[in-house]
Amino acid sequence: MGKLFIMKHEHVFKDETNRYSRQVQFKPIRENGLEKIKAGRVLVVGCGGIGSISSEILARAGVGYLRLVDRDYLILSDLQCQMLFDENDVREGLPKAIAAKRKLRKFNSTVKTEAHVQDVNRNTIEELTADIDLVMDGTDNFRTHYLINEICVKNKIPWIYGDCSGATGETMTVIPGITPCFQCVFKTDNKAEKSRRSENEGIIAPAVSVIASIQCAEALKILSGNRDNINKVMYSIHLWENEFQVIDVAESRQRRDCPVCDYHQFNYLNGKYGTTYASLIGNNAIQLIPFESSEINLMEAAIELSTHGDPLYNEFVLRLKIDEYEIALFRDGRAIIRGTSDVAIAQDLYANYIEN
Ligand SMILES: [Zn+2]
The missing domain is CATH 3.40.50.720 (NAD(P)-binding Rossmann-like Domain)
Structure with a gap:
């Protein structure tokens, strides 16, 4: 052979x-x-x-x-x-x-x-x-x-x-x-x-x-x-x-008045703009309000989020623990992120779990 x-x-x-x-x-x-x-x-x-x-x-x-x-x-x-x-x-x-x-x-x-x-x-x-x-x-x-x-x-x-x-x-x-x-x-x-x-x-x-x-x-x-x-x-x-x-x-x-080119105002890099308005509540929680609000069905959101943990919800609010944080999501898209006073962390949690 x-x-x-x-x-x-x-x-x-x-x-x-x-x-x-x-x-x-x-x-x-x-x-x-x-x-x-x-x-x-x-x-x-x-x-x-x-x-x-x-x-x-x-x-x-x-x-x-x-x-x-x-x-x-x-x-x-x-x-x-x-x-x-x-x-x-x-x-x-x-x-x-x-x-x-x-x-x-x-x-x-x-x-x-x-x-x-x-x-x-x-x-x-x-x-x-x-x-x-x-x-x-x-x-x-x-x-x-x-x-x-x-x-x-x-x-x-x-x-x-x-x-x-x-x-x-x-x-x-x-x-x-x-x-x-x-x-x-x-x-x-x-x-x-x-x-x-x-x-x-x-x-x-x-x-x-x-x-x-x-x-x-x-x-x-x-x-x-x-x-x-x-x-x-x-x-x-x-x-x-x-x-x-x-x-x-x-x-x-022509007008040379661009906030980015001319004045080096980097609002997205500095966290001034995201998809949400952020404000500190107390010393360890951040409230995020979306720029464009929309009605959220909390039951559907709970089903989607169940891959990340055990969300608790009623007709008004959904709560989900992620590591040391807790996300509380309301029907109008507003959220309160507890466990941090860092806006960037709160916005990232919101972007990763709520927006997607
Ligand atoms: Zn420019």
Whole structure:
């Protein structure tokens, strides 16, 4: 009996220059640009729809280091537009950041990846953006867009805003000190999101793909040393209504009165803005009142929260112990968090257990 050998074609990886030959043929990049891309360190915030596409494109393009952060784990409904993942990832119930890291390694094992399963908030963002050259935004709420904007302006890190909903999407590139920032363009903090988006809009994958692809082109320009080519407008698309808008944002810098760019007021980083108004009650409890109140069904909330403990509830209030804290949730969304006098801890508990 002869032995059976399975050819593995390992030799094709010996000459690594082959991997990027087509990208190097592209004149604005060439060898020099590729070397810069390989030296690039990028943070991908959110590994859902947008982040799943942008991390794949950047890994294939040879970005040397990708830090991936996402607080969520995979469920079946994610597969429709989160291109990096498959049914096995859902079966394993993997956190998105971990599944993304595993998948990216299969596309390009030379790229160094680091996965963080955590929430992006004012307590975590400083460390997540440390030693990073560029931040790719793949988040879906304005609070996080503002937060990313503040840390990037503060530490002069370029970032690329992206947001999708339904068949629509927007993207804009922010080079702190050079282009308008997110706050320059979206001046009205907490009201902005509400006016632009209704909760149950759903999403279609093509909108995500278009926005993520534009963001990646911007990333390659910045990383390869072609900053002159960056997009200085905001793109706004509506794929169902066939609208492709180019919005001039330059005038938003003319008055030079941006709280973030000009006055360095970092209200999200400093905890002044969250999704809730916080106030201290007594010496060891914090009351949080949501900016946008809505009637909460406490029985349904109790069922959902029963995975985290044994919630007690009546028709007025639900109480749940989490470690040394107790969350008391009222029907109007207001909560009292006992066991802390730290607003950030209270807001994080609220964000993790009540908002999600
Ligand atoms: Zn600004």
